[in-house]
């Protein structure tokens with residue numbers, strides 16, 4: 001059976017009312033007129049005081065002569081039961097059942113005014129009970145006794161029968177054997193104005209309509225509704241009247257069924273309520289006592305509730321965070337991208353889980369494992385977010401510690417073999433992807449075993465820690481130092497440039513390690529290391545092959561006498577060694593006076609006069625003999641030795657030239673090469689000034705040559721230096737002109753006076769038209785800019801003749817004289833002078 005939702009939808013709004021003083025007979029008349037089974041007794045304000053129903057009428061003692069004139073208040077049921085209109089039909093039915101009434105007044109839940117009346121009939125008629133009524137037959141509900149009166153009996157007696165047997169209708173037997181019926185409403189009519197001596201026949205309905213006992217309740221109800229009568233006689237199988245049934249009997253049956261259902265519904269509801277109350281209590285307990293922090297926010301993320309664990313973990317009290325957002329915990333450790341991703345997932349899945357680093361009120365960071373769940377609002381949106389988190393800081397720290405221990409050497413704290421292997425692998429992948437080179441150095445301490453055995457393991461450990469520290473000092477940024485085992489260390493250098501730089505670093509590492517180490521107990525040891533280098537990709541393309549080859553190279557270094565390094569590839573060794581040798585030699589050469597300045601004459605092409613000379617440095621190496629500047633100047637440039645070396649050459653050349661001037665009738669200029677590094681970092685203006693002053697050589701007798709590429713350097717420092725030198729009165733020349741990419745406009749802006757045509761254009765100009773064309777173009781261009789033109793590398797008379805014909809001013813080359821030591825040049829000047 002289904003029930004209408006609330007009582008208001010089924011109430012009868014036409015309520016029959018009367019005052020409390022209304023005589024019983026009048027009340028009964030009103031009920032008869034209105035075909036109502038009850039009348040509500042109201043006070044002057046219309047508030048219900050009681051109710052008087054058909055069944056109350058039957059209870060009247062009509063033998064008492066004045067009873068019909070008595071006020072209805074004496075017989076009404078009071079207080080009258082009323083229910084609010086928004087009460088559910090189920091509850092209303094339970095109410096009726098519990099209070100054993102068939103009518104309830106219905107009042108407005110707001111104003112409490114009387115709205116109407118609801119009867120059991122209203123409830124049952126408004127049920128969709130067809131299915132049920134079709135299943136049930138009349139004989140299933142024949143529980144009430146059939147009470148029979150004779151047609152000639154007085155009505156008052158019949159009323160007593162009704163009351164005593166609590167039946168709504170009586171069977172009336174007529175003398176001819178036919179049947180009639182007397183009902184409660186007939187009694188109401190009687191009370192409304194009947195004579196107490198009236199016989200039953202005067203009020204009874206006759207004949208009684210009868211139906212068979214097998215009839216369904218549905219048909220019986222239909223007949224009752226159609227026949228405008230509230231009762232039917234039921235025939236037994238033998239055709240004898242066995243019962244009288246009325247609408248109320250059908251309703252009672254339905255009610256019973258209804259109540260059974262209702263009771264089970266109520267029981268279920270109560271159980272559900274109890275269960276939900278218990279779960280709520282449980283949830284409350286969990287919320288309050290759980291060790292996990294809980295934050296509940298609204299749809300906008302504004303905090304609505306937090307539990308005690310939240311305060312314990314974050315340090316913020318409930319009051320401090322209510323109305324704020326969880327952003328107060330932000331540590332800045334997560335990127336905007338992180339939060340964007342989190343919200344996107346929350347929106348899509350209604351769920352997010354992960355680790356977050358937040359900040360406690362005290363400022364300390366902590367790591368939490370956080371789960372955020374969106375609580376749906378039932379309309380496709382989110383009503384709340386619930387965040388549950390646990391503080392996993394200690395666990396994380398322990399994990400990190402474990403991870404560190406698993407990947408680092410306990411003694412030195414350096415990465416161990418495992419971590420180093422990973423780093424090497426990823427460096428290889430990186431190098432492969434970007435086409436870079438990397439260097440792997442394998443370092444093994446020399447004589448470590450001896451130290452360990454003689455001084456003990458503790459001293460050995462101490463030494464290893466100190467060596468690790470030295471290695472880390474030498475390791476450039478971006479490199480990785482690791483300890484693989486015992487006294488074996490590695491250094492990984494990603495993205496390395498030249499082999500020379502690797503060799504230099506290897507030497508620095510060895511120098512950094514080598515030396516005295518003071519250990520606890522003041523024992524001193526001298527330590528050194530041997531180092532092997534494997535290059536990616538030349539010496540191997542896998543981590544293993546690089547390690548094996550670096551190790552092999554290290555053994556070779558040991559065999560070569562220790563405290564040295566070796567590349568795995570022999571060629572690399574040779575060039576690196578040669579270069580290192582040169583570099584070391586160079587450092588020593590200055591202090592050991594191994595440098596010399598040689599001079600090469602420069603001649604005026606038109607007159608053939610000696611116009612000056614170029615100073616050219618030479619290195620008299622004790623083993624290698626005379627070393628060309630072509631071999632050592634670039635090295636000196638790289639290791640910055642060029643600055644002191646250049647200053648020495650300059651001072652030597654100026655002193656020599658001043659001497660020539662003093663000794664001979666020599667007024668020529670000396671040209672000295674300047675490197676770019678001298679111009680940038682050598683404080684060159686002050687240096688030149690000082691040298692000129694010390695030597696006494698006039699600035700006009702000094703020419704400084706800079707290469708075309710240095711001249712083109714747009715570095716401001718270079719420009720300032722050139723201006724400074726020029727304003728001092730020194731002549732500036734551009735060397736090797738034609739080999740670079742000088743723009744004419746730029747050339748014009750430089751404070752130079754001399755252009756030296758590179759000898760590569762001169763060598764073949766007598767037989768190569770292009771060279772000839774270039775040389776003559778440079779000459780004419782230089783002249784047009786007002787520059788003095790010097791041709792280098794003039795070896796043949798043909799060179800001389802061509803250059804002279806083109807208007808070149810000066811020449812320098814083997815035709816006039818090779819670079820020669822100072823003494824030889826002195827003689828050269830002497831000869832020239834003698835020739836006049």
Ligand SMILES: Nc1nc2c(ncn2[C@@H]2O[C@@H]3COP(=O)(O)O[C@H]4[C@@H](O)[C@H](n5cnc6c(=O)[nH]c(N)nc65)O[C@@H]4COP(=O)(O)O[C@H]3[C@H]2O)c(=O)[nH]1
Pocket residue numbers: 600615616617628629630633646649673674675705735736759792793794795812813814815819
């Ligand atoms: N084949 C041939 N060569 C000729 C002839 N005439 C001169 N040479 C060579 O040409 C070079 C001229 O010097 P550079 O262009 O300044 O080129 C110089 C210069 O760039 C650099 N250099 C020499 N001394 C110094 C110095 O004191 N400081 C700096 N920074 N660089 C220097 O070394 C370079 C080479 O110097 P050197 O070996 O002395 O070589 C000299 C010289 O010996 C010739 O007719 N035929």
